[in-house]
Amino acid sequence: MSRNKIIIQGFPGAFHEEAAIKYLDGVVPTIIPATTFRELAERLKNSDHDTKAIMAIENSIAGSLLQNYRILREYGFVICGEVYLRIRHNLMALPGQKIEDLTEVRSHPMAINQCLEFFRRYPEISLVETDDTALSAQEISTAHLQGVGGVGSIRAAELYGLEVLAQGIETSPYNYTRFFLIDKGRGHDASLMEGNKASIYLRVKDEPGQLLQAMNFLAEAQMNLSKLQSFPVLGKVGEYYFYLDIEFERMEAFWEVYAKIKAVTLELQILGIYKNAKVYDYQYSK
Template sequence: MNKRKIVIQGVEGCFHHLAVNAYYGEDVDIVPADSFAKLVELTQDESVCDGGIMAIENSIAGSILQNYGLLQDSGLVIEGEIFLRIKQNLMALPGQKIEDLREVHSHPMAINQCRTFFHDYPHIKMVEMEDTALSAKNIRENQLVGIGAIAGDYPAELYQLEIIAAEIESIKDNQTRFFLLKRKNEVVANGGYNKASLYFSTSHDPGSLSYILDCFAKENINLSKIQSLPIPGVNWEYFFHVDLEFQGPRQFRNALDTISHYAKEIKVLGTYNQGIIIT
């Protein structure tokens, strides 16, 4: 039987890789992408993969706004979610101390998660890179002295770097939420879902957004996420991405029928079961 192929943003050892293993198990081939846009492009291609996994928000650094926009236009469907406990470490080539470092490289989200730690080290320049694990890999392959990386435990082991400071994230209960993505024609119908992601736009009539949100409340649906995104080419008008939690599909369908009379545009990005937290 062929291994499942899943597209990730980053290289071997990154948090996307860990999320894939946590959700699907370790008997999976990863397909690396150097950006989220490339992740979406590769996931759309059935000759490349069976699906993709994409980080969408972090409990410290917040939403990855570009990814909401990428999903809107992708034609991909959210089939699940997973929450991964994120532990960030400062690492470098063996034998170095934090006083020896001139720069620290990592993904911007990882840097944002660790800014409090670096307040005590103003001599260190923070440099944004495409990926946490790639930052570690780059140090090893190029023998970069005086350069550190922020990444998880696995990249330190994989690329033989020494952890100078462990678990440097500002808040220890640091979690990243990932969406599991599939092509629309390959999603298996799920009759027992209890969560949904969708987006819509509204008119400029006073109270139009609050009326739509009230429709969800009347169906006893929990609004666990709301994110506004500009509508391209239309100044000062917005899409609203929402995540909804409910007891069963009927509540969701009833609310969807009601808001369809008041929202200008509605697109369901996926219905799925609430994800678990992997520590």
Template sequence: MKKKPRVAIQGIKASFHEEAAYKFFGKEIETIECNSFKQTCDKLENNEADFVIMAIENSIAGSLLPNYTLIREYNFAVTGEVYLPIQLHLLALPGVKFEDVKVATSHPIAIRQCVDFFDDFPQITVIEGNDTAACAKKIKDEQLKDTVAIANSLAAELYGLNILERRIESNKKNFTRFLILEQNKNEQEKPINKASICFQVGNHVGALSKVLQIFAELNVNLTKIQSMPVLGKRNEYYFYVDMEWKEMENYDTAIRRALKYTVNFNIMGEYLKNDKV
């Protein structure tokens, strides 16, 4: 019997992390629930999980900066990516009507993405929770008849809640990008056309520009650049870069040339581009 992949997620079942895991791996997985992103990394490092799926950026909230540091410090391999549309609904116990609602609860980021909706209903008190799905579960467990959760349809299905209002998010084109992490940089069986790298450059005029020019000359498209300060060192930064290419030879050449102008260069992962939302 084929063993189900063990996927560590931040949050509980029916969270957006599990929804993203389903989208990437299919539903035949064993979900390892974790209280924090660091705990997901510990599970992978201790062989209690085969993969971590980790949110890295949201089209509204921006990058999750601490997660870049986690990936680098644990030295995990980025082996895939998945984009998930973030669709937020109001979930309540069966029989509860909208006029009964006094409290709405969810993760702070989810709440921020629905401020326009709640501006129209000042009688509803909005309270922050630690996880969208956990807020839905609490409504079921405690039978809260005056409270709604802001969560996804997966949470409604799992915890037996009704959807009172659909798609209350302010931006209907909101999505989150997740990375797939593994312990080792295994040889990819499928073709690769995207990479995530990290490096530092010297603190002098044109240092970063020189590296970026190398990729431009070889038609390697840089899809994201994120800088992070080096802890305890003034004016020193890590640069995290995502890139795509059409010709593998161009990418290989660009990497070799860039090595001459960088320090602490690390290819965090090479994988197949997967930007379908």
């Protein structure tokens, strides 16, 4: 990726940007913001070949983002990689203020909900839901809002000249989000992809044992099924797609199992083959 143009849901300083920085080993990319995941998909669909996107797919507290799995399938995007980010929320405000000076705190509703235990100590602070953590920080800085705080990343505080009043205010320390690096589907030949993890969609007959038959092929090959998610087939009651993450050691072994699964499924699609990411603590630093 030349100069690493990355589309994110959110704005510079959002956790999506932190995920992109982590994936790129500390390189800060050119960020193309999108207000929603659907807008992100449209921007990627119409982008040039040097542009990719980072999209959250699951959170250890909130669970899977089902609409994003549907977006991957609808737009035919390819998963090129994954990254896990430890979500650490921080309270920030204009320099020179203390927590006791705040009457209002703004942030994305998910960020607020993940910090409620902290804010119970400050009942005088009103919690206001906004569209984005980083955008809230930007608005506080641009409008020079006294008495108003934000919840977001350390990078957001740095970008917008805010002072961090309290770090790590999230209720649970086990708060990780998994992100996909995605690209347009055209030009990607699955047979040429390399990695040790694959994401696939499949659909089987609605009959006893059909899904189990496909799963048994993985067990026989000693491959790890790290995720299994079901989705209803639109317009067909009682029929489902299944999303699978499969971890393996050799590409040859994966293709052997893939051929066996294909023989017992109605539909089978590879969303991506990539290197699996490790879950570990990370926070942006200069």
